[in-house]
Amino acid sequence: MGGVEGERRPARERILDTAAELFYREGIRAVGIDTIIARSGVAKMSLYRNFASKDDLVCAYLERSMVQHAAWWDRVTARHPGDSRAQMKAIFMALGHWIDHPKFQGCPFTTAAAELRDPANPARALALAHKRMVRDRLHAMAVAAGADDPDRLCGQLQLLMEGAYAAGRALDLGPGNEAVASAAAALIDGACAEKQSPEAKRRI
Amino acid sequence: MGGVEGERRPARERILDTAAELFYREGIRAVGIDTIIARSGVAKMSLYRNFASKDDLVCAYLERSMVQHAAWWDRVTARHPGDSRAQMKAIFMALGHWIDHPKFQGCPFTTAAAELRDPANPARALALAHKRMVRDRLHAMAVAAGADDPDRLCGQLQLLMEGAYAAGRALDLGPGNEAVASAAAALIDGACAEKQSPEAKRRI
DNA sequence: ACAATGATACAGACCTGTCTCTACCATCGC
DNA sequence: GCGATGGTAGAGACAGGTCTGTATCATTGT
Numbered sequence: 307m308g309g310v311e312g313e314r315r316p317a318r319e320r321i322l323d324t325a326a327e328l329f330y331r332e333g334i335r336a337v338g339i340d341t342i343i344a345r346s347g348v349a350k351m352s353l354y355r356n357f358a359s360k361d362d363l364v365c366a367y368l369e370r371s372m373v374q375h376a377a378w379w380d381r382v383t384a385r386h387p388g389d390s391r392a393q394m395k396a397i398f399m400a401l402g403h404w405i406d407h408p409k410f411q412g413c414p415f416t417t418a419a420a421e422l423r424d425p426a427n428p429a430r431a432l433a434l435a436h437k438r439m440v441r442d443r444l445h446a447m448a449v450a451a452g453a454d455d456p457d458r459l460c461g462q463l464q465l466l467m468e469g470a471y472a473a474g475r476a477l478d479l480g481p482g483n484e485a486v487a488s489a490a491a492a493l494i495d496g497a498c499a500e501k502q503s504p505e506a507k508r509r510i
Numbered sequence: 511m512g513g514v515e516g517e518r519r520p521a522r523e524r525i526l527d528t529a530a531e532l533f534y535r536e537g538i539r540a541v542g543i544d545t546i547i548a549r550s551g552v553a554k555m556s557l558y559r560n561f562a563s564k565d566d567l568v569c570a571y572l573e574r575s576m577v578q579h580a581a582w583w584d585r586v587t588a589r590h591p592g593d594s595r596a597q598m599k600a601i602f603m604a605l606g607h608w609i610d611h612p613k614f615q616g617c618p619f620t621t622a623a624a625e626l627r628d629p630a631n632p633a634r635a636l637a638l639a640h641k642r643m644v645r646d647r648l649h650a651m652a653v654a655a656g657a658d659d660p661d662r663l664c665g666q667l668q669l670l671m672e673g674a675y676a677a678g679r680a681l682d683l684g685p686g687n688e689a690v691a692s693a694a695a696a697l698i699d700g701a702c703a704e705k706q707s708p709e710a711k712r713r714i
Numbered sequence: 715a716c717a718a719t720g721a722t723a724c725a726g727a728c729c730t731g732t733c734t735c736t737a738c739c740a741t742c743g744c
Numbered sequence: 745g746c747g748a749t750g751g752t753a754g755a756g757a758c759a760g761g762t763c764t765g766t767a768t769c770a771t772t773g774t
Contacts, residue, residue, distance in 0.1 A: 332627050336627055338762075338763060347720090348719080348720080351721095352718080354764095354765065355718085355719090360763095413676075416676055416680070417624045419680060420616070420620075421539070421625060423536055423537045434680060437677075458692060461681075462689045462696070464673075464681060465677055466670060468676035468677040469669035469671065470669055472617075472620055476620070476637065476638060484662070486669065488666065489669055489670070493693060521753065521754095542728075542730080544728090552753080553752095553755065554731085554754090554756085555755095556754075558731065558732080559752085559753090
């Protein structure tokens with residue numbers, strides 16, 4: 307959001323923007339408070355007046371990521387109103403493109419959980435909440451698409467999604483990461499064999 | 511394993527055992543040299559005489575993990591000699607059980623790469639080498655099983671494998687993580703339409 | 715004047731890696 | 745046999761750096 311020229315945005319927003327970028331790109335433990343201070347051009351006390359601790363800042367970063375992810379999801383599915391099967395495929399198609407992006411660094415929640423192993427860490431709870439939200443959304447779409455076994459399809463797709471996040475950084479999955487979309491399509495079409503297939507049947 | 515009573519094993523092995531367990535369970539960055547020293551009952555200089563640095567110790571841990579993983583793979587596939595399709599399914603079945611194990615903490619290479627973001631870190635190179643090895647093995651099996659498009663099936667299965675590793679820690683995938691085996695079976699059977707018969711040609 | 719912020723010094727903890735000192739034990743020369 | 749020697753290892757102090765978080769003071773905008 308571009309503020310007016312010469313009018314700086316509040317310290318809290320600058321801190322959160324910088325922290326989010328650095329946490330995602332370089333890792334949470336690898337980025338110290340001093341680095342965030344220097345990059346955002348903010349005094350250390352301004353950070354600690356806005357966030358109780360580094361953990362608190364990490365949580366704010368993850369919470370904002372959850373909101374952004376939900377918006378992305380809604381944007382993608384909105385392109386196929388009423389067609390749950392197409393929505394599912396679109397999500398995985400978009401995911402395949404996203405992992406090609408140069409700034410892609412995996413799922414911020416999964417990597418946060420990998421870095422912060424303490425079960426009591428509040429960031430872990432946020433990561434779990436996000437995975438549950440994704441699971442619920444996938445499950446609702448699987449039901450709406452008429453899958454024979456929505457639980458199974460939902461679990462399979464979530465596996466595939468986590469795999470795309472994990473592998474995208476390291477493996478090369480071929481042009482456009484075609485494997486993501488093709489695996490999703492295979493699982494989805496296999497799971498909703500005979501039921502409503504408004505357009506898929508036409509393509510076969 | 512069982513050395514003679516009262517005859518302690520060499521310091522190097524004790525260090526590596528302790529480091530491997532702690533690195534895998536608690537994370538690499540979270541475990542300091544002093545902790546490894548204390549837990550393995552070894553002098554600090556004994557560690558630094560056997561390993562040039564902590565990075566070097568991390569690499570030794572990952573290299574040993576590669577050997578152990580290869581042995582596990584061979585053990586599982588050896589149960590289905592000559593039947594590549596069954597071998598592939600067996601790998602994912604075993605993976606589904608492994609992620610149920612209480613000590614399971616994801617793929618050690620993926621989590622190491624998540625913790626050590628520096629592209630120049632030698633541990634990252636090891637992680638990449640391991641993923642390539644897995645890819646090559648999967649690809650060979652896909653070819654032997656007569657998949658229509660071995661590259662595609664290999665990519666899909668590696669996605670699924672990464673997903674199982676990533677999700678196993680956080681998500682609940684149902685009893686016995688049935689989704690792993692069922693998704694693999696769906697992808698494999700879909701990719702090798704005609705039984706692994708020699709005359710594999712019909713469609714492109 | 716006042717509130718928010720920048721700048722900076724500092725405390726305390728922790729981390730990696732080096733250093734010294736001591737103990738044990740096997741081997742070798744005699 | 746027996747002492748000297750050298751390799752391996754335990755214990756712990758220490759240096760130099762980084763990290764989080766606090767305190768103090770100066771500056772700026774309204």
